[in-house]
Amino acid sequence: MPSSSSTFVAGLTAAALATVGFLAFQASANAPDDPAEPRRGSAPAKAAKAPGPIASTALPDGSGAGERVVYALAADRVWLVGADGHVNRTFKVAPGSVDPLPGSYAVRSRSGAITGTDGAPVEHVVRFAEADGVTIGFSAALDGSPPERDPRVQTGGIRQSVADGDAMWAFATIGRPVEVVR
Incomplete structure (x- = not known):
């Protein structure tokens, strides 16, 4: 019968799609925060930092209250914090050569897709400061690359993975507070 074979094929297709979806979810859930974890250059703007990264992924003390983005300079880590103070997501980032000063900011502009200062195509650009x-x-480089290190060019792009860029884009709308801590 043609209708029972069509039903059988449709069932197999649905099972295959469900399996692929499950495997993709498992892979993303077990992926490291930043598989490339680039080595950092030493630009003059970085010299004033406290030595060494923060060992914990816990939200830093003194990082504000309420719904906000927290960016820890010494740890190269970001936290997306809900209104209840619960951390919705945390991840490693790769900063450019110029850091913002510690303090309180707000998201002031966004761009869906542009070319980064280093020439890489980037998406989900969320701007919050100037220094x-x-x-x-x-921002997130479409090819997953860290920012290029060119000592002649000052860059303020803080790179995150594409998946983390998607989360940042959904969370960090215009006016969202951004707290920068050492």
């Missing part, structure tokens, strides 16, 4: 005439914001 030394350089605009600073989070």
